Amino acid sequence: MKSIKTKxxxxxxxxxxxIIGAEAxxxxxxxxxxxxxxxxPGGAIMPVYDELYKFQDYIHHVLVRHEQGAVHAAQGxxxxxxxVGVCMATSGPGATNLVTGIADAMIDSTPLVCxxxxxxxxxxxxxxxxxxxxxxxxxPVTKWxxxxxxxxxxxxxxxxxxxxxxxxxxGPVLIDITKDAQFASFDYSYKPCRSVRSYxxxxxxxxxxxxxxxxxxxxxxKPLIVWGQGVILGKAEEEFKAFVEQSGIPAAWTILGASAxxxxxxxxxxxxxxxxxxxPNLLTNECDLLIAIGMRFDDRVTGDLNTYAKQAKIxxxxxxxxxxxxxxxxxxxxxxxxxxxxxAITPMVESQAYKDWLHRFDELDKIEFDKVIDTELNPTxxxxxxxEVIKAINASSGGDAAIVTDVGQHQMIACRYAExxxxxxxxxxxxxxxxGFALPAALGAKMGAPEREVVAVIGDGGFQMNIQELGTIFxxxxxxxxxxxxxxxxxxxxxxxxxxxxxRYASTEMVNPDxxxxxxxxxxxxxxxxxxxxxxAAVEEMMRSDKPYxxxxxxxxxxxxxxxxxxxxxxxxxxxx
Amino acid sequence: MEQMTYTISIYAENNVGLLSRVSAIxxxxxxxxxxxxxxxxxIENVSRFVIVVHITxxxxxxxxxxxxxxxxxxxAFYHTDEETIFQESALYKVSSKSLFEQRHIQNVIKKxxxxxxxxxPDFFVIEKTGFREETEQLYNDLAPFGLxxxxxxxRISVTKSAMEISHILKELSD
Numbered sequence: 001m002k003s004i005k006t007k008x009x010x011x012x013x014x015x016x017x018x019i020i021g022a023e024a025x026x027x028x029x030x031x032x033x034x035x036x037x038x039x040x041p042g043g044a045i046m047p048v049y050d051e052l053y054k055f056q057d058y059i060h061h062v063l064v065r066h067e068q069g070a071v072h073a074a075q076g077x078x079x080x081x082x083x084v085g086v087c088m089a090t091s092g093p094g095a096t097n098l099v100t101g102i103a104d105a106m107i108d109s110t111p112l113v114c115x116x117x118x119x120x121x122x123x124x125x126x127x128x129x130x131x132x133x134x135x136x137x138x139x140p141v142t143k144w145x146x147x148x149x150x151x152x153x154x155x156x157x158x159x160x161x162x163x164x165x166x167x168x169x170x171g172p173v174l175i176d177i178t179k180d181a182q183f184a185s186f187d188y189s190y191k192p193c194r195s196v197r198s199y200x201x202x203x204x205x206x207x208x209x210x211x212x213x214x215x216x217x218x219x220x221x222k223p224l225i226v227w228g229q230g231v232i233l234g235k236a237e238e239e240f241k242a243f244v245e246q247s248g249i250p251a252a253w254t255i256l257g258a259s260a261x262x263x264x265x266x267x268x269x270x271x272x273x274x275x276x277x278x279x280p281n282l283l284t285n286e287c288d289l290l291i292a293i294g295m296r297f298d299d300r301v302t303g304d305l306n307t308y309a310k311q312a313k314i315x316x317x318x319x320x321x322x323x324x325x326x327x328x329x330x331x332x333x334x335x336x337x338x339x340x341x342x343x344a345i346t347p348m349v350e351s352q353a354y355k356d357w358l359h360r361f362d363e364l365d366k367i368e369f370d371k372v373i374d375t376e377l378n379p380t381x382x383x384x385x386x387x388e389v390i391k392a393i394n395a396s397s398g399g400d401a402a403i404v405t406d407v408g409q410h411q412m413i414a415c416r417y418a419e420x421x422x423x424x425x426x427x428x429x430x431x432x433x434x435x436g437f438a439l440p441a442a443l444g445a446k447m448g449a450p451e452r453e454v455v456a457v458i459g460d461g462g463f464q465m466n467i468q469e470l471g472t473i474f475x476x477x478x479x480x481x482x483x484x485x486x487x488x489x490x491x492x493x494x495x496x497x498x499x500x501x502x503x504r505y506a507s508t509e510m511v512n513p514d515x516x517x518x519x520x521x522x523x524x525x526x527x528x529x530x531x532x533x534x535x536x537a538a539v540e541e542m543m544r545s546d547k548p549y550x551x552x553x554x555x556x557x558x559x560x561x562x563x564x565x566x567x568x569x570x571x572x573x574x575x576x577x
Numbered sequence: 578m579e580q581m582t583y584t585i586s587i588y589a590e591n592n593v594g595l596l597s598r599v600s601a602i603x604x605x606x607x608x609x610x611x612x613x614x615x616x617x618x619x620i621e622n623v624s625r626f627v628i629v630v631h632i633t634x635x636x637x638x639x640x641x642x643x644x645x646x647x648x649x650x651x652x653a654f655y656h657t658d659e660e661t662i663f664q665e666s667a668l669y670k671v672s673s674k675s676l677f678e679q680r681h682i683q684n685v686i687k688k689x690x691x692x693x694x695x696x697x698p699d700f701f702v703i704e705k706t707g708f709r710e711e712t713e714q715l716y717n718d719l720a721p722f723g724l725x726x727x728x729x730x731x732r733i734s735v736t737k738s739a740m741e742i743s744h745i746l747k748e749l750s751d
Binding site for chain 2 (some may be wrong): 135136139140143144145146147164196197198199320321323324325326
């Protein structure tokens with residue numbers, strides 16, 4: 001991939017005369033530092049694309065192959081960089097194709113600004129060609145949205161869009177701009193947005209809550225931390241690590257919290273949730289204090305709420321008041337930005353050893369290792385497991401790679417076994433479970449962090465949901481490493497069919513194309529392996545390549561992911577087989 | 578938990594699209610809105626929504642938080658009937674013939690303290706403002722004479738306690 005260099009706002013002269021709305025859009029993006037955007041042109045957004053052509057020294061636009069690819073790429077960019085991702089589409093189908101990614105960004109709190117073209121304002125409501133009510137469609141899945149019908153509104157609205165997307169609990173914002181507003185001229189000036197009077201991004205922290213939380217922490221005998229993506233979104237990794245180390249409390253992560261604390265950290269006790277680790281799941285129902293940090297008690301984390309941590313006091317560090325007492329009633333809610341609240345509480349916490357309590361984790365880890373992990377990572381049967389592929393990636397990357405996953409068995413295996421040394425390295429569709437996420441998100445992640453190794457781990461099902469983005473990867477030459485864990489099944493659904501539907505494999509077996517040939521059709525280097533000896537060497541070869549590379553690994557067809565908490569069961573009922 | 582009638586009051590910026598955002602919160606949770614009224618408030622450029630729902634207190638607490646989370650919402654509250662003063666208005670259109678042919682209808686109108694808004698040769702319109710039971714009582718009393726049309730407004734309500742929105746707004750803009 002050629003390195004992308006763009007000029008900065010300092011090099012951009014102010015227009016000195018009235019400009020059209022479309023130019024204003026582009027100037028606003030430059031002002032916000034959005035120099036890398038993803039999109040697809042079309043009738044109602046053409047004036048903006050015309051300006052992108054003129055301003056290509058300032059903004060690098062990546063032409064995707066489908067608008068869903070644009071929004072997922074923007075998500076991957078945002079997740080790896082911590083900046084606002086930007087995508088653009090035309091009206092009608094262009095806009096509706098963004099919706100899945102917007103919903104994904106909403107539930108996973110990813111900062112996005114999505115700009116859509118709209119039919120001219122005099123045609124609104126006339127069922128004009130490619131008219132769709134994208135504001136109406138996207139309302140439930142956006143943090144904020146606005147339809148611009150006058151060019152004069154553009155600077156203020158775009159400034160507000162970026163501010164809302166990134167502040168507080170981040171989320172996607174959609175700005176729909178009618179074509180006449182893109183063409184109209186006005187006197188442009190740009191002022192960044194610093195507040196919106198009806199919007200309070202970060203609630204105030206009550207010192208009494210901090211004191212109460214510290215008292216609970218200091219008197220607990222068996223405390224457990226469960227952290228989520230809030231630590232990453234709050235850029236609070238250092239503060240979090242200091243809190244964990246000062247307190248000596250074992251800490252488990254939700255899927256989106258992964259990588260905020262290094263995998264190898266002695267107090268990192270693994271993942272909670274449906275396919276999480278045995279110890280933190282079981283001990284959720286043994287701890288006397290649960291300290292939830294920047295997480296939202298998703299049902300995939302808690303299982304049956306009526307039997308979730310009932311014996312424990314619960315503290316919730318949270319930025320979003322609507323998350324407090326939503327699923328789990330807590331004893332103390334510490335409101336605010338975790339970067340501040342963790343920094344504030346750490347000096348109030350007494351350092352303790354919790355020797356016996358940590359020993360419980362070790363005991364259960366041993367059981368999980370013997371029953372599950374050993375056979376997954378060190379298999380003796382001929383068929384390849386997904387876990388050993390992840391192990392090979394770990395060995396090659398040293399844990400420095402950003403791992404981008406899709407949805408399903410490969411996702412759970414990758415999240416369980418990938419080793420992380422660096423934050424913002426686990427990029428996956430958590431809340432929405434969007435198949436097709438990984439390929440475009442990996443492209444966005446690679447472009448957002450070109451210095452990092454980015455490995456997309458994808459199932460054969462999800463890969464085919466946005467397979468067209470191979471075209472974008474080819475065109476950009478972004479050196480994404482793509483690993484297809486191919487079991488010729490929609491594996492996770494098949495696993496449920498096996499366990500809960502008496503092995504009636506309804507529509508889950510896939511007759512797949514030759515993925516290597518497809519990659520080669522896009523001039524992307526590719527290889528297929530189906531045995532252990534070749535696999536390790538092939539992973540090594542892929543990781544050493546400085547170009548995009550696709551590795552198809554044919555894995556055992558009917559392996560299952562364990563441990564597993566059956567849907568709706570208690571975390572105590574976690575199954576090892 | 579027991580279901581009750583709650584009045585949700587929302588102070589919000591006057592913006593296109595906010596109604597859809599607010600109603601989507603109810604739709605997502607499969608909760609029916611009993612009545613909805615939007616008007617201006619005591620503060621310039623600030624709208625007031627009054628929404629009546631019959632749900633549990635836990636549900637209404639969560640919904641109010643979701644409403645308040647919306648960017649353009651300044652503040653949202655919920656109250657029980659005891660905590661608010663509330664009224665509804667109803668209009669009843671009746672054929673003029675019945676007014677003259679059936680004398681009893683005049684007693685009904687008199688007794689109900691309703692107002693006659695308009696009378697013409699074909700029909701007359703009665704307006705009644707009050708509690709739900711009062712407008713319903715009049716409905717039941719008039720129904721035998723034949724109602725040509727009936728419509729009732731959403732609840733409007735003010736709280737017994739003070740609403741310190743101006744104060745909140747001042748804090749927000751400081």
